[in-house]
Amino acid sequence: MLIIGIAGGTGCGKTTVVNTILNELPEGEVGVISQDSYYKDTSHLSYDERVKINFDHPRSIDFELLEKHLIELKKGNAIDQPVYSFVKHNRTGDTINTIPRKVMIVEGILILSHAEIRNLFDIKIFVHADSDERLIRRLKRDITERGRDINEVLTRYQNTLKPMHQQFIEPMKEYADIIIPNNKYNTVAVDIVKTIINERL
Numbered sequence: 001m002l003i004i005g006i007a008g009g010t011g012c013g014k015t016t017v018v019n020t021i022l023n024e025l026p027e028g029e030v031g032v033i034s035q036d037s038y039y040k041d042t043s044h045l046s047y048d049e050r051v052k053i054n055f056d057h058p059r060s061i062d063f064e065l066l067e068k069h070l071i072e073l074k075k076g077n078a079i080d081q082p083v084y085s086f087v088k089h090n091r092t093g094d095t096i097n098t099i100p101r102k103v104m105i106v107e108g109i110l111i112l113s114h115a116e117i118r119n120l121f122d123i124k125i126f127v128h129a130d131s132d133e134r135l136i137r138r139l140k141r142d143i144t145e146r147g148r149d150i151n152e153v154l155t156r157y158q159n160t161l162k163p164m165h166q167q168f169i170e171p172m173k174e175y176a177d178i179i180i181p182n183n184k185y186n187t188v189a190v191d192i193v194k195t196i197i198n199e200r201l
C-alpha cells in the first residue's frame with residue numbers, strides 16, 4: 001500500500017485536489033481518509049460549547065484513532081471511518097466502512113503535525129495558497145456549504161485559525177516532499193501526482 005498525506009491550510013484546495021485525482025483514476029483503486037472524520041467526539045457538550053472549540057489546534061483531533069485506523073488499513077483490514085458534520089460541529093454517529101486500497105490518500109490541515117502519523121506516509125504533499133486567497137475561499141464555502149455567516153468565519157479566522165495556521169500548519173512545509181502552488185488551479189502538479197499514483201497501480 002502507498003499512503004499519501006496531503007496537508008495545507010484551510011481553503012488551500014486539498015479536497016479539490018483529491019477529488020480531481022480520484023475522478024481520473026480507475027474506480028476502486030484509491031481510497032481517501034479525511035482528517036475531518038477524526039475530530040474528537042464532543043457529544044457531551046452543548047452546541048454553544050462546541051462552537052467555542054479551537055478546531056485548528058492539534059488537540060481537537062483524535063490522532064490515536066487515526067493512527068490505529070491507518071495501521072489497520074496497512075495490515076489489510078477494513079476500518080469504520082466516523083462521519084463528521086461541520087454544521088453540528090460533531091460526529092454524526094454514522095461511520096463509513098473503508099476498505100484498504102492500493103493507494104490511500106490522507107488529507108487534512110494538521111496531518112503532518114503529528115510525528116507518528118507523518119511517519120506512516122510514503123509521500124508527503126503540502127498544498128499552498130496565499131492566506132488572503134484561502135480566507136476568500138473559506139468565506140464563500142463556509143457560508144454556502146457549512147451554515148456559517150461572515151461574522152463567524154472572520155472571528156474564527158482572527159482568534160484561532162490564523163495563529164494556529166502559523167504555529168502548526170505552515171511550518172509543516174519543511175516535511176513535505178512536494179509543495180503544490182495552488183493560488184490558481186494547478187493541473188500540471190495534479191497530473192504529476194496522478195502519474196506517481198498510476199505507476200504504483
Ligand SMILES: Nc1ncnc2c1ncn2[C@@H]1O[C@H](COP(=O)(O)OP(=O)(O)O)[C@@H](O)[C@H]1O
Nearest residue numbers: 010011012013014015016137141182183184185
Ligand atoms: N485552485 C483553486 N482556485 C480557486 N478556487 C479553488 C481552488 N481550489 C479549490 N477552490 C475552491 O475553494 C474552496 C475550498 O477548497 P477545498 O478544496 O474545500 O479546500 P480545503 O479542502 O483545502 O479546505 C472550494 O469552494 C473550492 O471549490
Ligand SMILES: O=c1ccn([C@@H]2O[C@H](COP(=O)(O)O)[C@@H](O)[C@H]2O)c(=O)[nH]1
Nearest residue numbers: 009010011039055056086089090109161
Ligand atoms: O466542527 C468544525 C470542525 C472544523 N472546522 C474548521 O474546518 C477547517 C478544516 O477543514 P478544511 O476543509 O481543511 O477547511 C478548520 O480550519 C476548522 O476551523 C469547523 O469550522 N467546525
